[in-house]
Amino acid sequence: MTQHKHVTLLQVAKHAGVSRATASLVVRGSKNISEATREKVLKSIQDLGYIYDRVAANLRSKSSSTVGLIIMDLANPFYSELLIGIHQELTKCGQTVILGTTFNSYDTQSRLLSTMLEHRVGGIILFAVPGSKSEVIEQILSWGIPVVLLGRKVPGANCDYVGMDNVMGGQLAVDHLIQKGHRRIAFLGGPSQITSWQERKQGYDNAHHKAGINIDASLVIEGPVTRESGVELIQQILRIPDPPTAVFCYNDIIALGVMMKLKEMGLVPGRDIGIVGFDDIPEAVMLSPKLTTISSFARLMGARAATLLHERIEGLSMEPQRIILQPKLIVRETC
Amino acid sequence: MTQHKHVTLLQVAKHAGVSRATASLVVRGSKNISEATREKVLKSIQDLGYIYDRVAANLRSKSSSTVGLIIMDLANPFYSELLIGIHQELTKCGQTVILGTTFNSYDTQSRLLSTMLEHRVGGIILFAVPGSKSEVIEQILSWGIPVVLLGRKVPGANCDYVGMDNVMGGQLAVDHLIQKGHRRIAFLGGPSQITSWQERKQGYDNAHHKAGINIDASLVIEGPVTRESGVELIQQILRIPDPPTAVFCYNDIIALGVMMKLKEMGLVPGRDIGIVGFDDIPEAVMLSPKLTTISSFARLMGARAATLLHERIEGLSMEPQRIILQPKLIVRETC
């Protein structure tokens, strides 16, 4: 039963009294093998404790059964949700996931990309770091390895993209705040170099224009995507001469920090100050008051990216796709 | 610059005017290569757009640069934290992580283990599903592939284990509740088949015995590890004739559900009913009132497991280790 030395397919074949080619067909689940032969081989595999070497098989057949996934930061539940969606979908089609996290570092991303290419992944799902170059993407594509960009576009890169309508999301959020009577609305947090920030800001602008409200640039402050940054930014914005009556946060993580600090200051979100987040992470509903936010359907987004990548790997040659999910305003208690 | 066909090491060698063996030494960073030769080869690699094929190299040299990681559920921040710790540590030593999630399904775990073995991982970190058999572990070990068990022991399996002192954790939690004057303390949630549940329950028992309080079996209800389960269980336990005045939750996820429901019922955790959780997930501090809990140092636990696995892979042959982290009571606002 237990076997200490490495068992190869040839040994299995000998044990079963068939040829190596036949054994190979059996492990790959070929149709043109008689039931009797299949059973003989499977029994030998059991008896010898044989493990199929997918790595060797991939080398010979020039195929791959792995997919690289590069995201920013597991600590943000938004990415966990994304990962869940991707992982579920990819596992369904027999792909194994190689994981990498960049923590927003360009160098880390470069290193991860190299590592994954060296491991001969069949494709890559990339949540790109700010400042990513389209040349890098194009180069990978030119090697025949499909790339699906997730959440953030890379300007100039002509490849598949799955993301959401951030402009619309920003607009929905700010429309709602305006409709609730707010006129001075801050936009807090997030790095302004990335497209999703720019797009949400665009939505913020659009909503103001539509309502005929002038934008006060001092109400827009960027920052890293952490709770700490939220804590910091809300203090900063409340110190200005004419502070905002409501805040649109770049995402829920920022909103978490903002709310923590507000409660500490004795202010009640939703009563004393309006707040809208972005992403609808599971935590949003656990806060009190519950966070009003824009859902970005992270799991679905992940699943879509996985499906798209899988189609590419299967060689369905179509034009680069752009899948843009529509955001949804989830009104809860903070506005 | 850009290259459409697969470039091999032999082509690089020819381009650089050296032998294949020399080129191989360069890509592996060997010391006994002159600086001039190294530069020539590196230039050719650049010019041709060569990608080192780690898969082929691993096949030939019978080594591996990947590690398999099997956990339950990414949606629980406890596992995200674990993953962060593991991932950071493993990346440091040049290992690539292959990820799998079981969602508590034995079959899924079996499938993931097979897949990882077929991918020739150098080792496996396993957060074992309830009901895992020690034979399976022993078999993998017998193939020379180290396994580190994380968080949950598998009875009978003689291999490395990194976890925490759950008995002590349970005891700390319940000691604290007793010291705060509670006498009827519920233990809610978690699957009783897994060792960590049994150990926390043991701690619960110990604290009661130490204080000379009888245990009322009707105060202990198990259940799945979800917020929904927390919501359900707190309702159930408050309906009994003589309800508890405090609750020790199997973990913070359960506590989250419990607190949500209590607040909905108009009860204030910490004032009307005492609550202690387990794990100290980042959310614990974001709740209001903030959750008193037992920290299980997830990131550290992950890092320790990764280091241990790495040592094993390096072939440091020592007795199977048991690393048991000490839990810590974090007193906040719910008790």
Add this chain to the structure above:
DNA sequence: CTGAAAGCGCTTACAG
């Protein structure tokens, strides 16, 4: 279904 041969891209081992 079998059998013998070649090859995937690399490393190993060795004589020079």
Add this chain to the structure above:
DNA sequence: CTGAAAGCGCTTACAG
């Protein structure tokens, strides 16, 4: 450092 050969474990292609 070079060069030629063998081999890691598999698949491919083909004649039988």
